Amino acid sequence: MHPISRRGALALMSASALTPITGCMTPASTTASTSTSAAPAVGAADVQFAAIVSRTLDGMVRQSPVTGTQLGDHRFDGELDDVSAAGRTASATFRNGLLADIGQLGQTKLSPASQVDCAMLKTQLELGAWDDDVSESYAWDPLPYNDTAGGALYSLMAREFAPLPERLNHAASRMEKLPGLFAQARANLVAERVPRVHADTLAQQNLGVMSIVNDLILAQASQLGPNDRARLQAAADALKTAVDEHQHWIETVLVPGAKGDFRIGADHFDRKLALALNSPMSRADIKARAQAQIEAIRAEMAEIAGSIVTPPANERWTEQRLIEAALERAYADRPARAEVVPQARATLQQATDYVRQRDLITLPDAPVQVILMPEFQRGVAVAYCDPPGPLDRGQSTFFAVSPIPDSWTDEQTTSFLREYNNSEIHELTMHEAMPGHYVQLWHANRYPSVIRAALYSGTFVEGWACYAQDMMNEQGYRYDNPLQRLINRKMCLRLVANAILDQGVHVDGMSRDDAMQLMTQTTFQQEREAAGKWIRASVSSTQLSTYFVGWSEHHALRDEAQRRAGASFDLKTYHDKVLSFGSPPVRYARALMFGEAIPT
Numbered sequence: 001m002h003p004i005s006r007r008g009a010l011a012l013m014s015a016s017a018l019t020p021i022t023g024c025m026t027p028a029s030t031t032a033s034t035s036t037s038a039a040p041a042v043g044a045a046d047v048q049f050a051a052i053v054s055r056t057l058d059g060m061v062r063q064s065p066v067t068g069t070q071l072g073d074h075r076f077d078g079e080l081d082d083v084s085a086a087g088r089t090a091s092a093t094f095r096n097g098l099l100a101d102i103g104q105l106g107q108t109k110l111s112p113a114s115q116v117d118c119a120m121l122k123t124q125l126e127l128g129a130w131d132d133d134v135s136e137s138y139a140w141d142p143l144p145y146n147d148t149a150g151g152a153l154y155s156l157m158a159r160e161f162a163p164l165p166e167r168l169n170h171a172a173s174r175m176e177k178l179p180g181l182f183a184q185a186r187a188n189l190v191a192e193r194v195p196r197v198h199a200d201t202l203a204q205q206n207l208g209v210m211s212i213v214n215d216l217i218l219a220q221a222s223q224l225g226p227n228d229r230a231r232l233q234a235a236a237d238a239l240k241t242a243v244d245e246h247q248h249w250i251e252t253v254l255v256p257g258a259k260g261d262f263r264i265g266a267d268h269f270d271r272k273l274a275l276a277l278n279s280p281m282s283r284a285d286i287k288a289r290a291q292a293q294i295e296a297i298r299a300e301m302a303e304i305a306g307s308i309v310t311p312p313a314n315e316r317w318t319e320q321r322l323i324e325a326a327l328e329r330a331y332a333d334r335p336a337r338a339e340v341v342p343q344a345r346a347t348l349q350q351a352t353d354y355v356r357q358r359d360l361i362t363l364p365d366a367p368v369q370v371i372l373m374p375e376f377q378r379g380v381a382v383a384y385c386d387p388p389g390p391l392d393r394g395q396s397t398f399f400a401v402s403p404i405p406d407s408w409t410d411e412q413t414t415s416f417l418r419e420y421n422n423s424e425i426h427e428l429t430m431h432e433a434m435p436g437h438y439v440q441l442w443h444a445n446r447y448p449s450v451i452r453a454a455l456y457s458g459t460f461v462e463g464w465a466c467y468a469q470d471m472m473n474e475q476g477y478r479y480d481n482p483l484q485r486l487i488n489r490k491m492c493l494r495l496v497a498n499a500i501l502d503q504g505v506h507v508d509g510m511s512r513d514d515a516m517q518l519m520t521q522t523t524f525q526q527e528r529e530a531a532g533k534w535i536r537a538s539v540s541s542t543q544l545s546t547y548f549v550g551w552s553e554h555h556a557l558r559d560e561a562q563r564r565a566g567a568s569f570d571l572k573t574y575h576d577k578v579l580s581f582g583s584p585p586v587r588y589a590r591a592l593m594f595g596e597a598i599p600t
Contacts, residue, residue: 139189340417
């Protein structure tokens with residue numbers, strides 16, 4: 001997945017989506033160098049839109065300095081977001097002004113590339129308005145506040161975009177301000193509106209902020225002079241007190257008082273789905289297509305399973321039993337508890353070598369590192385890809401993998417490792433890194449429109465990563481191993497289940513037992529994976545649908561391009577072309593690829 005810490009709309013567009021996505025303006029240049037869209041202005045409307053983009057990018061970073069650091073604008077690295085009611089009011093005023101200006105623009109007069117950027121900006125502004133004014137998630141979802149607190153420090157220390165002493169001094173400044181952010185969060189949150197699962201997840205994550213302080217900041221304090229080092233230590237001590245106080249509030253006020261419903265309901269889900277996915281597929285379309293895919297993929301798995309295991313002559317196995325028996329062969333080939341991350345590093349090299357040898361796509365010239373997931377982000381996903389912002393050129397992408405919790409029993413650990421067996425780690429690596437998120441987001445960060453990078457489409461990004469897994473299987477990667485093909489199909493089954501689970505939880509009242517049945521029986525997920533996914537589905541909404549919708553749209557786009565090109569179709573040319581548009585919703589990429597009218 002793309003990182004949880006960057007979920008949601010831009011901070012200036014939604015005060016509750018506190019840690020945003022990719023793209024901003026460079027501090028070394030003025031707004032003139034970053035206000036241009038994908039193509040040079042070709043008329044008065046493009047000039048007007050360029051000015052709107054410039055204001056958007058500058059305002060975004062001023063209102064959310066954490067955004068700026070994450071995305072490569074380092075003018076405000078010592079500052080912190082204002083998440084108070086006054087901050088929300090300022091964001092709403094700015095957002096409404098942008099929407100009014102866009103309304104007067106005349107979007108059809110823009111160049112095609114600018115039309116895409118304008119449509120994406122308008123949709124995200126509307127999502128931010130809906131989130132603040134209708135959903136009011138600032139009052140019931142505590143997790144984005146934690147993302148901001150951890151991201152404020154982690155984004156300073158994870159990459160060497162500036163000299164270490166400079167980044168440490170900015171970290172001290174932010175640590176001095178973080179107690180205020182915790183206080184603002186407590187003032188915003190209404191305990192009885194907070195769902196218990198959100199409160200429990202926050203209780204597990206909150207103390208992780210101090211792991212960043214201890215491991216990434218204080219561990220390097222010797223690089224500072226005496227005065228700066230003393231200030232850093234004092235800020236860390238004060239923050240430790242504030243984190244402990246916040247944890248006490250979480251455990252004694254928030255968790256006991258949390259009585260909100262984590263299910264957002266049909267009306268909210270449908271509106272959020274339309275804005276967040278920006279796809280012509282409705283909730284009903286997604287459900288019907290997903291249910292049909294489950295049957296088709298299970299049939300494929302049964303066919304592959306038949307080449308792996310053979311029932312005894314006197315027995316007739318059901319499809320379920322046949323697939324389960326074959327999967328047991330894959331589960332037996334699994335890493336030791338401490339070998340998950342080393343195995344991911346090894347598979348990354350293998351996948352990279354294969355893509356390079358087959359010349360399947362233009363590869364990045366910036367590095368990728370497999371790392372342990374930071375503690376403050378654990379508990380929601382097993383892995384994610386964290387790319388640098390488009391203005392931090394040459395910096396590393398992180399393929400983060402969560403370690404197995406020390407508190408897990410042997411039974412829980414075995415369940416996890418059965419799911420993340422050696423074949424599955426290949427699939428995970430293809431999705432998160434090669435040729436998935438790492439490759440696609442590197443291409444996206446090269447796209448000249450900074451606003452498009454900032455407003456990336458989750459369906460495009462996640463859909464590409466899922467498509468990339470299938471493409472590697474299609475191109476013969478480990479094809480001599482039927483277990484790899486079986487696990488690839490299982491992964492497809494999992495992304496289909498994600499979409500059913502998403503609306504099942506938030507609209508259809510799906511119980512945990514029914515969800516576990518869908519995951520562990522119908523789609524063959526292990527108990528630990530399914531239990532974690534239940535939590536993820538409970539604390540998020542619509543994001544789990546991006547995999548299936550984007551996967552479907554990317555496959556359809558590739559099929560159409562191949563049909564149009566006929567014998568002249570070249571896979572690398574296609575891949576480079578589709579990724580050359582950045583990360584817009586797939587329907588916009590399709591229009592740009594074929595020179596058609598931009599959908600409205």
